[in-house]
Amino acid sequence: MIKIGTALFEACEELERERGISKEVLIASLCDAMVAAYKKHMKIKESANIEAILDEQSGEIGVFSTKTVVEEVEDPELQISLADAKEIDEDVEVDDEVKIEVTPDQFGRIAAQSAKQVITQRIREAERNLVLQEFMDKKGTLVTGIIQRVENRNVIVNIGKTDAIMPQKEQIPGEYYKPGNRIRVFVLNVKETTRLPQVIVSHAHAEIVRELFELKVPEIEDGIVEIKSISREAGYRTKIAVWSNDPEVDSVGACIGPRGSRIQTIVSELKNEKIDIVRYSDDPVEYIVNALSPARVVSVDVLADDEYAHDAMVVVPDDQLSLAIGREGQNVRLAHKLTGWKIDIKSVSQMEKAEAQNLQNYEEDVREEEAEDEDDELKQEIEEEMSQQAYDEEDLQTEEPADEVSEDEEV
Numbered sequence: 001m002i003k004i005g006t007a008l009f010e011a012c013e014e015l016e017r018e019r020g021i022s023k024e025v026l027i028a029s030l031c032d033a034m035v036a037a038y039k040k041h042m043k044i045k046e047s048a049n050i051e052a053i054l055d056e057q058s059g060e061i062g063v064f065s066t067k068t069v070v071e072e073v074e075d076p077e078l079q080i081s082l083a084d085a086k087e088i089d090e091d092v093e094v095d096d097e098v099k100i101e102v103t104p105d106q107f108g109r110i111a112a113q114s115a116k117q118v119i120t121q122r123i124r125e126a127e128r129n130l131v132l133q134e135f136m137d138k139k140g141t142l143v144t145g146i147i148q149r150v151e152n153r154n155v156i157v158n159i160g161k162t163d164a165i166m167p168q169k170e171q172i173p174g175e176y177y178k179p180g181n182r183i184r185v186f187v188l189n190v191k192e193t194t195r196l197p198q199v200i201v202s203h204a205h206a207e208i209v210r211e212l213f214e215l216k217v218p219e220i221e222d223g224i225v226e227i228k229s230i231s232r233e234a235g236y237r238t239k240i241a242v243w244s245n246d247p248e249v250d251s252v253g254a255c256i257g258p259r260g261s262r263i264q265t266i267v268s269e270l271k272n273e274k275i276d277i278v279r280y281s282d283d284p285v286e287y288i289v290n291a292l293s294p295a296r297v298v299s300v301d302v303l304a305d306d307e308y309a310h311d312a313m314v315v316v317p318d319d320q321l322s323l324a325i326g327r328e329g330q331n332v333r334l335a336h337k338l339t340g341w342k343i344d345i346k347s348v349s350q351m352e353k354a355e356a357q358n359l360q361n362y363e364e365d366v367r368e369e370e371a372e373d374e375d376d377e378l379k380q381e382i383e384e385e386m387s388q389q390a391y392d393e394e395d396l397q398t399e400e401p402a403d404e405v406s407e408d409e410e411v
Contacts, residue, residue: 009056021126026118027054031061033118038063041104044077050102062103069096124195131161132197135190142211143201147181155203157185162196170202172235175271184269186211204234209275212266213240219254226251228280231337235273237326239291239334243280252277278338288312288343291335295324298348310341321347 012023034052044050049066067080069092080100085092092098145159155166155177166185171177185201186208202208209230219225224246232238244251255277256263267275276294281287285300295316303311316324324345325332336343346354 009059015123020130021122026122029118029122030054034061034063037113038102038104042102049078062101064099065102066097066099069094069098127161128196131199132190132192134161135159135187135197135199138187139190140187140207142184142186142208142215144182144184145201147177147179147183149179150177157183157201159185159199159201162199164199164201166201166203170200170204172204172271174235175203184208184212204232206230206232206238209238209240209266209270212269213255216262216265217255217257219244219249219251224249225254229338229340231334233330233334235271237274237276237330237334238270239276239278239338241278241280241287241291241338252279276334284310284312284339284341287339288314288335288341291338292316292324292331292343292345295320295331297324310339312341312343314343314345315351316345316347318347318349321345321350 009023009027012026015021015026016023031052031054035050038044038050038052050063051066052061052063054061065077067078067085069082069085070079071082071094073079073081080098082092082094085096085098088098088100143159145157145164148156148158148163150156153168155171157164157166164185164187166177170188177183183203185203186205187199188202188205189200191198191200207230209232210227213227214220217225220227220242224244226243226245228241228243230238230240240255242251242255244254254262257265263275263277267273278290278293281290284302288300289297292314297320298315298317301313301315303313314324323331326334332343332345335341
């Protein structure tokens, strides 16, 4: 047995307290490392029944070989003769197993190196597993971190036990990410790697808005007000549809808060990104009207309403057309994402012009059809007259030979 002292056990207990690494796991790993080192050092085959035993009381560790008692030894690494076994234990019989200490005299240095390597490896594995478990549980939630640096257009954010990566596509366009600044990010994904897990975060995801409203609006957290849908173009504008499960609670008012306090807090968190709070409705016409706010709507005509097509024609006043469409089509695009309906917007004058054109086209089609009908009737009359004329001529030709016969008879 090799004396390693009680310091190792104390270190294992401290690691268990501080890092959450089980002392039993560390000791078992140390024993496995000792066995592997012994087999390599002594050039023993892997099938040999070798184990390491560590005595916590004495602080000693030893390597032992378990061999089967036989009359005649064929494999010295796995078997021991009955006579030799009797020297260890007088009560053994053939086919019994005996445990023999085989610890080399100069094995202390190997034991120390193995202990160091095992503990270092187990610490890394434990840290990786702890980080993986922690952030797997946080996947799909908001976390607060500190910006470390920008690397290859990716923002590196420290979120506690590890650094997360914010890819360029998950960043808000035009925003400057200054190292040292605190930032609230959304945990998108956690990937297991050979080292620490790779945590992917986002600052542009629509769910950030949901999480912020759940944090700032108690009625949402309590389930009284429900967020039905969110559409976002990060850094510019967000539309959020809300619904109240309590008739006495105004869903929009609850999100805005007294004197706009709640919505202002969220807007500040999002660096003054514009937010439209929309009242949800099961009626698609009402929902579309609300989604296009702040523009006023004259009418909504549902063109298709089935599981495959959701098309609607919206008419707005002439002075509201640009507002309804939004800059570069942003307002109508967000309304489409929010409601799931394809929305075509026209002004009143455009609609009147289109209707007038449709009426004109209809009248022209009617006139063309009437003209075609007249042509068909005239053609039919001509064909009938020609047919009648041909018939009369045929009758006339049939009557002429009869007249000639009569004249001959008279002569």
